[in-house]
Structure formats: C-alpha cells, structure tokens
Amino acid sequence: MGGYNPGSHAIQAHNAPTGAFFFDERSVSMEKRYVYLDHSATTAIHPDVLEAMMPYLTDEYGNPNSLHRYGQRAQRAIEKARRQVAAVLNCSPREIAFTGCGTESDNLAIRGVAFALRDKGRHIITTPIEHKAVLQTVKQLEEHFGFEVTYLPVDEYGRVSVDDVARALRPDTILVSVMYANNEIGTIQPIADIGALCRERGVVFHTDAVQAGGYLPLDVDALNVDLMALSGHKFHAPKGVGVLYVRRRTPWISMMTGGGQEHGMRSGTQNVAGIVGLGAAIEIAHTDREAKNARLRAMRDHLVGSILEQVDDVQLTGHPTERLPGHASFVVSNVDADSLLLGLDLEGVAASSGSACSSGAITPSHVLSAIGATKREAMSALRLTLGDDNTEEEVAYAAEAVPRVIQRLRQYART
Structure with missing residues (x-):
C-alpha cells in the first residue's frame, strides 16, 4: 500500500503480506477515545x-x-x-x-x-x-x-x-x-x-x-x-x-x-x-431484546449511511434489512484490509475484516467469494459490529473516523 506510515512507532512486519503492519501499543495515548466495534468477535462480560x-x-x-x-x-x-x-x-x-x-x-x-x-x-x-x-x-x-x-x-x-x-x-x-x-x-x-x-x-x-x-x-x-x-x-x-x-x-x-x-x-x-x-x-x-435491537438498528443505520455517503467505492455486504441489528459490513475498494484495521485502531476504533477465527489468514473470505465478490474485493472487507454498551456518541465518532482513514489510505496508495 505505497508509503503509508500509520504512526511513528509502527513498523512493517517482516514476512507479512504487503500492507500489513505491527505497531507498539504505547504509541496510542491512553487518554484518546477508543470505540469497540467488534462485538461479533467477542463481547465484554456483563x-x-x-x-x-x-x-x-x-x-x-x-x-x-x-x-x-x-x-x-x-x-x-x-x-x-x-x-x-x-x-x-x-x-x-x-x-x-x-x-x-x-x-x-x-x-x-x-x-x-x-x-x-x-x-x-x-x-x-x-x-x-x-x-x-x-x-x-x-x-x-x-x-x-x-x-x-x-x-x-x-x-x-x-x-x-x-x-x-x-x-x-x-x-x-x-x-x-x-x-x-x-x-x-x-x-x-x-x-x-x-x-x-x-x-x-x-x-x-x-x-x-x-x-x-x-x-x-x-x-x-x-x-x-x-x-x-x-x-x-x-x-x-x-x-x-x-x-x-x-x-x-x-x-x-x-x-x-x-x-x-x-x-x-x-x-x-x-x-x-x-x-x-x-x-x-x-x-x-433476552430481557427487552426488541427495544435493545431497535436502538442497535438505529445506530447501525446511521453508521452505514454516513460511511456510504462520505466515501466512494464502498459497498455494503449482506442483506440490507434482513441482517443482525448491530452488524455493518463493507467491501472497500482500493484499500488493503489489514492497513485499514490498523489505521482505524490508531484512530481509536476497533474493527475487523470478518471472522475472528480466520485472523492472520491471507486467503480471500469464503463468505464474500460465495456471494460473488472478486478476490481483490474479498481481501478488502471491513466489519463494524455494535453492542449494547456502545453509545450514539461513539458511533458518531466512528462514522467520522472510518471515512477519514479510508481516504488517507487511498491518498498514500496514489503517492
């Protein structure tokens, strides 16, 4: 992904796929906002x-x-x-x-x-x-x-x-x-x-x-x-x-x-x-499940709408309505998924590219391939999954951070 440098403490990993980075967690200020949007991977104990x-x-x-x-x-x-x-x-x-x-x-x-x-x-x-x-x-x-x-x-x-x-x-x-x-x-x-x-x-x-x-x-x-x-x-x-x-x-x-x-x-x-x-x-x-789901759907729809409005060549994957209430997933053209996830992490957003059980795999997502995505598209997935503990303020922050990181990555890819 060109010369993208996600942070002064980040280093490109040896023997890693192009665009993959490891970084020192100390480069992220503990006072900086951090939004967890990976609830499909795991959730905090209530x-x-x-x-x-x-x-x-x-x-x-x-x-x-x-x-x-x-x-x-x-x-x-x-x-x-x-x-x-x-x-x-x-x-x-x-x-x-x-x-x-x-x-x-x-x-x-x-x-x-x-x-x-x-x-x-x-x-x-x-x-x-x-x-x-x-x-x-x-x-x-x-x-x-x-x-x-x-x-x-x-x-x-x-x-x-x-x-x-x-x-x-x-x-x-x-x-x-x-x-x-x-x-x-x-x-x-x-x-x-x-x-x-x-x-x-x-x-x-x-x-x-x-x-x-x-x-x-x-x-x-x-x-x-x-x-x-x-x-x-x-x-x-x-x-x-x-x-x-x-x-x-x-x-x-x-x-x-x-x-x-x-x-x-x-x-x-x-x-x-x-x-x-x-x-x-x-x-x-399952206590007040429908009320909680309605809240998740409203936040999810705001997040999806904001990303699709601000960024070109981003496609929602999965059914537009018959989907989990807090689940938003995309294919982001001309962006490497690993670089996107690490860039988001440095911006204070925890996300994933799909199944946490496949982390580290460099093969295309079998799910995206099954729904007709090309190999390149299947390697550029982004998954943002909300939970009951997320707030509207956090979702609004993520809705700004995600487009910002995508645009930055594309800019560096062109240079």
Whole structure:
C-alpha cells in the first residue's frame, strides 16, 4: 500500500503480506477515545454476569459430580443455568448440554447425527457461507468417512432459497445445516421455513446460532430446529462455554464420551463458573431484546449511511434489512484490509475484516467469494459490529473516523 506510515512507532512486519503492519501499543495515548466495534468477535462480560460467576471462581469450587455439599451446590447452580437457557429456547432443560464453545457444539451436533444415521444415508446439505466449525466438520466427514455434501448456492446477499433446499433433498439426506445469521456479513437466513421443510420431509435440521444468540428469537419450536449451537462470549458471558440443544428423540449419539456428564450428551467436568455466567447472560440478553435491537438498528443505520455517503467505492455486504441489528459490513475498494484495521485502531476504533477465527489468514473470505465478490474485493472487507454498551456518541465518532482513514489510505496508495 505505497508509503503509508500509520504512526511513528509502527513498523512493517517482516514476512507479512504487503500492507500489513505491527505497531507498539504505547504509541496510542491512553487518554484518546477508543470505540469497540467488534462485538461479533467477542463481547465484554456483563457486570451482573461477573457477579453471578464470582462465588464459583472463589469459595464455591466444588466438582458438580461430587456428592458432598460443595458438589451439590455446584450442581444446583448448573441446573439453574440450564433452566435459564431452556426458558429462552422454549425447550426442556434435559435437551440442553453445556459445552466448551460454539465450535464444539457444531462439531458434536453434526457428527452426532451423521454417525447415528450413517446406515440410513450419507447425504448432508449445507451452504458455502457457514462458519468453519461447520464447513471443516462436513469436509472431514466427506473425505474420511464416505459422506456426500451438497453446498447450496446463496444470492448476492448471502441468503439461501428454501426452494433450493427442497430441490437438494434426497431419499438419503440425513442432515441439513444452515446458520441462523452470518458472522461476516450479518445476513439472517429463513431458518423457520427451512426447518419446516425438513420436518415435513423427515430430515434432521441443525443451525449454528452463535451470532444470533444475543439478538434473535431462539424459540426452537417456532424455528423448527432439531439441533442448535450457541456460544456464551457472543452475548456477554465468558469465553470457554457454549450450548448444544438436541431435540428429544432426534437420532444422535454423543461424540464426547467419558463420565457421562450433561445427561450423557457431553462428558467432562463442567465449567461451573462459565455455565453460571452463560445462564445469567442469556437471560439478560433476552430481557427487552426488541427495544435493545431497535436502538442497535438505529445506530447501525446511521453508521452505514454516513460511511456510504462520505466515501466512494464502498459497498455494503449482506442483506440490507434482513441482517443482525448491530452488524455493518463493507467491501472497500482500493484499500488493503489489514492497513485499514490498523489505521482505524490508531484512530481509536476497533474493527475487523470478518471472522475472528480466520485472523492472520491471507486467503480471500469464503463468505464474500460465495456471494460473488472478486478476490481483490474479498481481501478488502471491513466489519463494524455494535453492542449494547456502545453509545450514539461513539458511533458518531466512528462514522467520522472510518471515512477519514479510508481516504488517507487511498491518498498514500496514489503517492
């Protein structure tokens, strides 16, 4: 990217792609405004969530599988969290298993159905824009275990057609997996309609709802889902705890064997403090959810409108309306994504170029490629994701900073 120098303390990294920079954090004044707009990557632990967790990080350290009072208190705390999750999902607490993260939940869900039904059929349907937790799992099933995978096309917004799902279904189809909302472009899928179709055809339906967990309705009956994956750190719970919902009587076998914890669904000593935090967090997230979403949408629309108005050759990616309430994503022509992110960081805005799970990768985004972006466009993505703790003032600041950094980068590229 020409001679762009993002700061006096910044140095271009050796063996890094052109335009990538590392810098000394000391070059950023601690008094300078800093706006966190990367909530799709992770969120801060809510103060009330931390308060609920603290006893289980200190005095209440019992193993929940022990019979003494320490163990029983830990077990009761887990069961309370299970009830909190079940209330939001409108399901039985026994259909909920706590896991280590959303990736683990996706892995357990997909493999559990695949191996339970492998004698009935080995055809799986998914999309090319899924999280790698899904894509790499079905790829392994295909390459090493004889399964066949159909990847449904998506439109320019990343939406799947229910008719395409119907056409792809076969007598040997055992599983359909379509994410609820996309992590890179924010597009929301017609999950309820896809699920209704699968139920009518007798096919198991799984959804990766990790990005949707804190923002969209999770009623599993209304959504017609048989398996759902969630991750606590996406809605102000700690990292290291997730949820797997498995509908009763769904053909499924556990891929995590051992002591039989979590009703035999996921063996291993439970992360008590994390589970308590997740239970509190999901309850908080779904209290006045619509009012919070309306506020996020208003701030997001201001941010999107301001950037598109001030900067040429910037395109919104994902569906313009059927998207997560705080999610704004763009392709920025003639700008290297890494330089843009570091430039924004120095201006006091934390952003990303897409999935945090792909950080450091220099390959084009598989999501942007699937919706028709060129390789060059797919390497110039910008994702700004708002959360409940963002203010209108912070969003207004970001709406000024983003165009300023883009224009500066383009100016240096021309010199």
